[in-house]
Amino acid sequence: MAEYMERHHLVSKTKTLLIAPVVFLSVFFVVPVTNTFLRYFRFSEFGNVLSNQSLRGVAWFSLWQAVVSTLATLAIGLPVTWALSRFTFRGSRLARGILTAPFVLPAVVIAAGVLAITDSRGVIPILWAHVVFNVSVVLRIVGPRWAMVNLRLEHAAATLGARPSHTFTLVVLPHIADAVISAATLVFVYCFTSFGVIAILGGISRRTLESEIFTQAVRLGNTETATALAVVQAVIIGAVFFITRRSSRSLSTSLHVSSPQQLRTKPTHRLTPLIITAAAIVVVASPLLATIYRSLVVNGQLSLSAWRTIFSGTLPALSVSPQSVITTSLVFAITAACICVPLALLVASNSAPRALFSLPLAISAATLGIGLIITFNRSPFSWRSERWFIPLIHAVIALPLMIRALEPAAKAIPNSLRNASATLGASPFATWRHVELPLLKPALLRATGLSMATSLGEFGATSFLSRSGSTTLPIAIAQLLGRPGVATQQAGFALAALMVLVTVGVMSRA
Amino acid sequence: MKFTRTLITASLVIITTACSSPTANTSTDATPNEVTLLAYDAFTPKEGIFDAFTATTGAKVKVVTSGDTGTLISKAILTAGNPEGDVLWGIDNTLLSRAQKAELLTSYEPVDYGDICVNYDKQWFTSRNIAPPTSLEDLALPTYKNLLTVQDPVASSPGLGFLMGTIAHFGTDKWQAYWKSLKANGVHIAADWTTAYTIDFSGSSGKGKYPLVVSYGSSPPAEVLYAEKPIDTPPTAVIESTCFRQTEYVGALRGTRNPNNAKKLISYLLDVSFQESMPLSLFVFPVNKKATLPDLFTKFAVAPKNPLTLDPADIEKNRDAWLSTWRDIIL
Numbered sequence: 007m008a009e010y011m012e013r014h015h016l017v018s019k020t021k022t023l024l025i026a027p028v029v030f031l032s033v034f035f036v037v038p039v040t041n042t043f044l045r046y047f048r049f050s051e052f053g054n055v056l057s058n059q060s061l062r063g064v065a066w067f068s069l070w071q072a073v074v075s076t077l078a079t080l081a082i083g084l085p086v087t088w089a090l091s092r093f094t095f096r097g098s099r100l101a102r103g104i105l106t107a108p109f110v111l112p113a114v115v116i117a118a119g120v121l122a123i124t125d126s127r128g129v130i131p132i133l134w135a136h137v138v139f140n141v142s143v144v145l146r147i148v149g150p151r152w153a154m155v156n157l158r159l160e161h162a163a164a165t166l167g168a169r170p171s172h173t174f175t176l177v178v179l180p181h182i183a184d185a186v187i188s189a190a191t192l193v194f195v196y197c198f199t200s201f202g203v204i205a206i207l208g209g210i211s212r213r214t215l216e217s218e219i220f221t222q223a224v225r226l227g228n229t230e231t232a233t234a235l236a237v238v239q240a241v242i243i244g245a246v247f248f249i250t251r252r253s254s255r256s257l258s259t260s261l262h263v264s265s266p267q268q269l270r271t272k273p274t275h276r277l278t279p280l281i282i283t284a285a286a287i288v289v290v291a292s293p294l295l296a297t298i299y300r301s302l303v304v305n306g307q308l309s310l311s312a313w314r315t316i317f318s319g320t321l322p323a324l325s326v327s328p329q330s331v332i333t334t335s336l337v338f339a340i341t342a343a344c345i346c347v348p349l350a351l352l353v354a355s356n357s358a359p360r361a362l363f364s365l366p367l368a369i370s371a372a373t374l375g376i377g378l379i380i381t382f383n384r385s386p387f388s389w390r391s392e393r394w395f396i397p398l399i400h401a402v403i404a405l406p407l408m409i410r411a412l413e414p415a416a417k418a419i420p421n422s423l424r425n426a427s428a429t430l431g432a433s434p435f436a437t438w439r440h441v442e443l444p445l446l447k448p449a450l451l452r453a454t455g456l457s458m459a460t461s462l463g464e465f466g467a468t469s470f471l472s473r474s475g476s477t478t479l480p481i482a483i484a485q486l487l488g489r490p491g492v493a494t495q496q497a498g499f500a501l502a503a504l505m506v507l508v509t510v511g512v513m514s515r516a
Numbered sequence: 517m518k519f520t521r522t523l524i525t526a527s528l529v530i531i532t533t534a535c536s537s538p539t540a541n542t543s544t545d546a547t548p549n550e551v552t553l554l555a556y557d558a559f560t561p562k563e564g565i566f567d568a569f570t571a572t573t574g575a576k577v578k579v580v581t582s583g584d585t586g587t588l589i590s591k592a593i594l595t596a597g598n599p600e601g602d603v604l605w606g607i608d609n610t611l612l613s614r615a616q617k618a619e620l621l622t623s624y625e626p627v628d629y630g631d632i633c634v635n636y637d638k639q640w641f642t643s644r645n646i647a648p649p650t651s652l653e654d655l656a657l658p659t660y661k662n663l664l665t666v667q668d669p670v671a672s673s674p675g676l677g678f679l680m681g682t683i684a685h686f687g688t689d690k691w692q693a694y695w696k697s698l699k700a701n702g703v704h705i706a707a708d709w710t711t712a713y714t715i716d717f718s719g720s721s722g723k724g725k726y727p728l729v730v731s732y733g734s735s736p737p738a739e740v741l742y743a744e745k746p747i748d749t750p751p752t753a754v755i756e757s758t759c760f761r762q763t764e765y766v767g768a769l770r771g772t773r774n775p776n777n778a779k780k781l782i783s784y785l786l787d788v789s790f791q792e793s794m795p796l797s798l799f800v801f802p803v804n805k806k807a808t809l810p811d812l813f814t815k816f817a818v819a820p821k822n823p824l825t826l827d828p829a830d831i832e833k834n835r836d837a838w839l840s841t842w843r844d845i846i847l
Contacts, residue, residue, distance in 0.1 A: 114710060114711075117711075118714075118715055121715060205671065205707035205708070205711075206706075206707045206708075206711050206715075209705060209707075210668045210670075210671075210705050210707070210843075210846065210847070211847050221670055221671060223590060224583070224586050224587050224590045225586045225590075225670055225671060226670075226836065226839075227589075227590050227593060227614055229590075229594065300721070304721065304744045305723075305744075309744060311744060311745075312744075323560060323738075323742060324560055376594060379591055379594060379595055379600070380594055380595065383595060383598055383600075384598070390600065391552075391580055391600050391601075469582070469583050469587065470582065470583065470587065470591070471582065472554070472580045472581065472582040472591075472600055473580065473581055473582065474578055474579065474580045474581075475579075481557060484557070484710070485557055485558060485560075487710045487714050488558065488709060488710045489558070489738065489742070490713060490720060490731065490732075490735040490738040490739050490742070490752075490799075491720075491738045491739055491741065491742025491743065492720060492721040492739070492742065492743055492744040493742040493743060493744050494738075494742045495714050495720065495721040495722070496721055496744060498714075
């Protein structure tokens with residue numbers, strides 16, 4: 007009875023704390039988006055959109071390319087996740103860093119890298135770019151969970167004569183299924199709402215709903231059409247969430263006893279994980295190398311002038327120093343992580359309403375952007391052009407990703423541990439601090455890295471917000487690549503290459 | 517359930533407060549020590565150019581940027597009457613009518629101009645002993661098959677300018693046939709300026725496959741100023757007869773809280789010192805006749821006496837129809 011009381015007490019305490027993420031998301035996401043819909047949604051326009059033949063084609067293309075991209079990402083991502091979460095070998099940390107780096111890069115940089123290698127446009131380059139971008143999502147979400155699956159179970163299965171494929175499907179998969187589904191859902195959404203990559207690599211005949219929303223809202227000024235399209239997009243993504251949530255539940259309820267220990271084996275058969283990792287790196291890193299190449303080579307000759315420029319002096323044509331751009335981006339990334347990670351942790355360790363916290367994924371960046379500028383426009387809420395508003399919005403955008411990055415690890419902590427701690431007299435906070443937090447640490451570190459990466463690379467919604475003297479890295483890169491002159495463009499690629507190197511450095515540690 | 521209720525209550529409270537606040541008084545300046553200039557991301561004026569303005573008026577200029585011209589104008593229209601700043605820089609003649617319809621500005625005037633023109637890679641043509649094209653018609657000739665990359669006019673303002681140029685040149689009933697011939701001649705459609713110029717074009721850093729690209733009349737001097745190693749002449753040149761005139765406007769935003777400072781800032785932007793700083797910082801021509809041009813511009817930039825033009829009202833009236841016809845031809 008006492009045990010029950012303690013536990014009940016713990017749950018209700020943290021439930022109260024859930025107010026923080028709920029209020030945060032309500033104020034900075036639900037309210038502005040609701041405002042957009044209230045002002046610009048028209049049923050008649052919705053009807054027009056649904057009956058438009060070419061828009062249906064756009065929706066269909068968005069859907070199938072996203073499904074194929076997700077499958078391709080899983081095909082590359084899952085084996086390397088296994089290799090990197092089951093084995094440690096020389097260079098495994100570096101490999102993790104390299105595989106995460108593309109996540110921060112602006113679409114134009116990844117697309118330019120892919121294009122430099124394929125030299126042609128079409129579906130294959132699009133799929134490749136999506137894989138490059140999203141392998142990190144699988145790695146960061148499934149990895150921490152896979153590392154927590156008790157190896158003894160696998161050994162036991164093997165001893166009992168199960169083949170490795172059976173061990174995987176019957177023993178390992180049920181333990182990681184919800185993490186895999188969670189990652190796959192995210193990848194699907196990122197590919198479904200892909201915009202820059204499709205525009206550059208697909209040519210104008212291939213459009214996604216997201217790019218159509220942007221075109222209608224920003225280029226043509228048809229906010230009503232854009233809003234109707236945003237509803238269609240939200241409904242499709244919502245349906246996908248619904249289906250994956252259900253299958254996730256049915257797949258993972260059968261066997262839900264996870265080992266609390268984090269196990270890392272000494273490599274017994276070193277070669278397989280090494281080969282898998284190397285293959286994944288070739289797929290992901292070759293477009294990045296193309297970026298570094300363009301920052302170093304001009305007219306077939308090695309030239310370090312762009313690198314000299316970004317370390318000393320002013321960026322050509324931008325009249326801001328690269329140092330200030332880098333500082334701004336880092337300050338934003340750290341601020342966003344400080345807001346986002348604690349909120350995500352609160353949600354992940356409680357059974358909070360998931361649908362609410364998935365919303366930012368379903369809603370088009372343009373819809374949020376419009377909502378923000380028409381909502382936070384009068385004192386005392388006149389925040390739309392404030393400097394601190396940008397990292398705050400980064401935190402909103404990163405929140406669903408963070409929750410998914412923390413959730414599998416948080417769920418894997420068995421209740422028996424918490425109960426044992428409570429029985430031994432530990433306060434709920436002490437239990438959290440000494441039992442749960444240490445177990446969550448690897449997942450927390452990775453989530454923080456991912457949150458910073460989201461902030462560093464965010465372009466969609468923030469390009470909609472006004473900035474005063476706060477040029478971020480993706481914006482600076484877009485501007486440099488958006489001007490004539492070999493030196494400006496080379497500096498753009500050098501900044502992108504610098505982002506890659508810094509991210510590899512940071513992510514190798516986290 | 518509790519969360520849903522909290523959420524709805526919070527939403528309602530904020531929306532009501534936001535909608536019911538009184539509008540600002542406009543007879544005197546709300547912040548006499550500051551004036552906000554809204555502009556597109558590529559607005560990168562010469563460093564310290566506003567110091568003189570602050571010295572004479574006592575007001576600091578805060579430059580607030582957001583996206584490209586399209587984003588800037590769409591945002592300004594969404595916030596018309598309750599603007600994010602006092603002065604708006606950068607509406608061009610293809611968007612002017614849309615701004616007028618939304619009563620975005622209380623007053624506006626031209627501040628700079630430039631041209632959207634086909635540029636070519638000089639070396640590509642000399643090394644092959646082929647004369648570069650000299651007209652829009654040439655671009656559809658077999659000699660120049662598969663050589664031209666242009667931007668999607670839906671997504672890109674130079675792309676739109678080029679399309680408008682072809683409509684101005686061939687007329688509202690013949691431009692369709694011209695684009696069909698361009699398509700048959702292998703014109704490549706790029707997503708935006710960056711893709712066309714830095715990836716597809718052979719004459720700049722990307723070393724792509726296309727020696728002809730839609731860009732600006734001022735791109736060649738930029739190639740010299742921002743060359744990797746100092747050069748005397750640009751590697752690119754402009755086909756003058758393809759140039760479509762783009763005029764940019766500056767104006768005071770309706771609902772500005774600093775109408776007096778807004779007025780002062782606009783006259784400063786039209787004054788000689790600022791106008792003379794524009795060519796090498798923004799790569800546009802000054803409208804002020806007293807402003808002298810830098811050497812680099814007089815030598816290499818192109819702004820024809822009689823460029824292709826269209827009436828902004830015509831553009832606004834027909835843009836959507838033209839764009840969808842264009843899509844039907846190209847797709």
